[in-house]
Amino acid sequence: MSNLDTTPQPALRGGRQAVPGKPAHELLEPRLASLGGSTQVRRLLPNLGRRMVGAWCFVDHYGPDDIADEPGMWVPPHPHTSLQTVSWLHEGEVLHRDSLGSLQTVRPRELGLMTAGHGISHAEQSPREHAALLHGAQLWVALPAAHLDTAPVFEHRADLPTLTSRSGLEATVILGEMDGTRSPGTTYSPLLGVDIALTAGADATLPLEPDFEHAVLTMSGTVRIDGQPVGPGSMLYLGCGRDGLRLHADSDCGLLLLGGEPFEEKIVMWWNFIGRSQGDIERARAEWMAADERFGRIDGFDGAPLPAPELPPLPLKARGRVR
């Protein structure tokens, strides 16, 4: 998925100073953004007060939208650098094409994981024949310095491991490991992504890694965490220092638990690129606009690639959160 802001602001992140060393409760409200086609998204990260959770640096939640009589999602070819994208669905399908030649339909609770590394381009759309409802999330993971230029790769996993409890919880491990159950998806920093389905009335406790910071995004239903209700489209940031997370479901709930070791590197994120300097971003932008081989070609998409917006007049600097 692409960041379609026509005037993307430089997003400056990094630094452990901004990470509470003890459990926190910070309710992050989404802001609306437009995606290709009829798809509107609620952007949780970056957020005004909280820009990363571990290496998770971008979280969009969309739907459920009734697209029975519409084309649905339509995101033309666009580039990425130095990040991974995660496509995650609760309803519907997304057809992924990329410059490695991948052509993959991603379905609910299947992992579509694209590592951009040095550079890749992709397009995403609803297949011509699609389910009536589309409901999902698009997430980005920042790559640490040692892996910025890793070779691009696309992974599709339809057989992710799950954990169930008698208390009405089913957890699917998207990335990382929970309670000894590990996702096969490739990660480059200590990271956690878990999909959680709760039935109404469920009261369940999940083990957490205390050195990680965590956040919970509610995709459907309402969950209570430490007594605080978190409704659809909201995300509760939980800080570090928790060894468990108790969840109460007032209704059937669909959640995403995101976590990771606080990401200490300072990064520059602009449009669909991550870099460490203004030069990294300028070079990636120029190479995309020149159709450089860095970003390859995508076969079979019926539409023109997305042009990059103009760079902002102010320089892009990699800085921490505390300016």
Ligand code: MN
């Ligand atoms: Mn994308």
